[in-house]
Amino acid sequence: MGTSGPSKFTIQQKGVKARKKSPEYRLLGSVLIYTVLVVLALLWTLPTLGLLITSIRPPDDVNGSGWWTVLFNPEKVRLTLDNYRIVLGLGLDQVQVNLDRNEGDIQLLKSVMNTIIMTIPSTVIPIFLAAIAAYAFAWMRLPASQFLFTVVVALLVVPFQIALIPVLKDYNVLGLNGTFLGVWLANTGFGLSLATYLLYNYISTLPRDIFESAFIDGASHFTVFNKIVFPLSLPALASFAIFQFLWVWNGVLVPLVFMGEKQEYMVLPQRILQMLGTYQTQWNLLTAGAFISMLIPLVVFLGFQRYFVRGMMAGSVKG
Numbered sequence: 148m149g150t151s152g153p154s155k156f157t158i159q160q161k162g163v164k165a166r167k168k169s170p171e172y173r174l175l176g177s178v179l180i181y182t183v184l185v186v187l188a189l190l191w192t193l194p195t196l197g198l199l200i201t202s203i204r205p206p207d208d209v210n211g212s213g214w215w216t217v218l219f220n221p222e223k224v225r226l227t228l229d230n231y232r233i234v235l236g237l238g239l240d241q242v243q244v245n246l247d248r249n250e251g252d253i254q255l256l257k258s259v260m261n262t263i264i265m266t267i268p269s270t271v272i273p274i275f276l277a278a279i280a281a282y283a284f285a286w287m288r289l290p291a292s293q294f295l296f297t298v299v300v301a302l303l304v305v306p307f308q309i310a311l312i313p314v315l316k317d318y319n320v321l322g323l324n325g326t327f328l329g330v331w332l333a334n335t336g337f338g339l340s341l342a343t344y345l346l347y348n349y350i351s352t353l354p355r356d357i358f359e360s361a362f363i364d365g366a367s368h369f370t371v372f373n374k375i376v377f378p379l380s381l382p383a384l385a386s387f388a389i390f391q392f393l394w395v396w397n398g399v400l401v402p403l404v405f406m407g408e409k410q411e412y413m414v415l416p417q418r419i420l421q422m423l424g425t426y427q428t429q430w431n432l433l434t435a436g437a438f439i440s441m442l443i444p445l446v447v448f449l450g451f452q453r454y455f456v457r458g459m460m461a462g463s464v465k466g
Contacts, residue, residue: 195441202230202434209431230435234422255436257411258418262396263443264327265414269334269395270388276335277342277387278350278380282372284343285351286358296347302340310337311404318405325412329405334395342387349383350376385454389447396444415440 200214203226217224231237236254283289284296314333315324323329353376361371377384395401399416406412413421419436426432 198434198438201430202438203227204431205229206429206431230431231439234432234436234439253418253422253432253436255415255418255439258413258415259439259443261412262415265330265334265402266392266395268327268331269338270391272331273335273338273342273391274346274384274388277339277346278377278384279372280339280343281346281350282368282376284347286371287368299340299343303344307337308400311400315404324405325407325409327406327412330402333401333405334391334398337401338391338394342391345387346380346383350380353379382454385451389451392447393444397440 197214200217201209204214204217205225205227208225234253235256237256280299284292284299289295314336318324318329323332357375358371361375366374397416399420402414403417406414408417419433419440422433422436
């Protein structure tokens with residue numbers, strides 16, 4: 148065998164590398180990537196944009212033309228906040244339209260407050276309990292801890308819908324039916340197994356040296372959890388908090404079963420469903436109500452976005 152020069156395979160490799168490093172190749176790749184991202188962003192944003200524009204148009208304009216006419220005929224645009232005043236029940240004396248079919252009684256503001264009262268404890272309680280349970284399963288020597296953790300993980304495959312009626316019967320006995328405490332406990336129970344499993348996967352991968360150093364210095368489990376585990380787990384806690392908040396905020400079945408259909412306790416998703424049946428042709432009111440229902444979850448997601456990204460990435464970079 149002679150040494151007559153580089154092989155054909157080596158020449159092809161150099162050609163591919165040269166093509167990848169060329170400015171034209173990188174520019175073409177960047178243009179293609181940005182084009183795909185822009186198209187996906189537009190497709191994802193257009194429904195929300197249409198919802199927002201419809202919610203700030205007068206009913207006559209909504210019934211007469213599509214929301215996209217606002218973009219192509221801006222000189223004929225008429226915008227108003229009357230739809231939000233009607234659905235929130237605020238400043239009705241300033242509304243310049245004739246209210247009919249009890250539109251002045253929609254008053255979503257009360258439902259927004261009920262949803263906040265239901266959602267915040269239903270998010271904080273399961274995360275706090277799950278963090279304690281995850282620490283205990285990961286770093287405390289408890290009898291039958293592996294068996295108990297297996298039971299917790301096995302509960303993930305059980306649909307929570309099959310527990311609604313038995314829990315409702317127990318609530319009737321205990322007097323918890325129709326109370327916010329009952330909904331908090333139900334959401335805590337239904338979300339606790341998933342929260343424990345996810346937080347265990349994070350807390351169990353924390354460096355062992357930190358715990359050993361703390362215990363040598365005389366720290367108790369409470370001190371270790373409060374001073375070390377909790378601060379280090381903030382990204383994971385924030386990530387699951389977003390999931391739990393969105394699940395509870397948009398949930399209809401749990402508040403419908405345990406709170407009933409009393410107007411004074413009705414949460415936002417229930418009121419939106421009620422509006423769909425009563426005002427099914429008044430898209431200006433329906434879209435205003437829908438936009439209010441998505442506004443607070445959107446603010447929460449954007450506010451905790453950096454923690455959400457850290458929490459999602461944490462599991463992939465730990466050893």
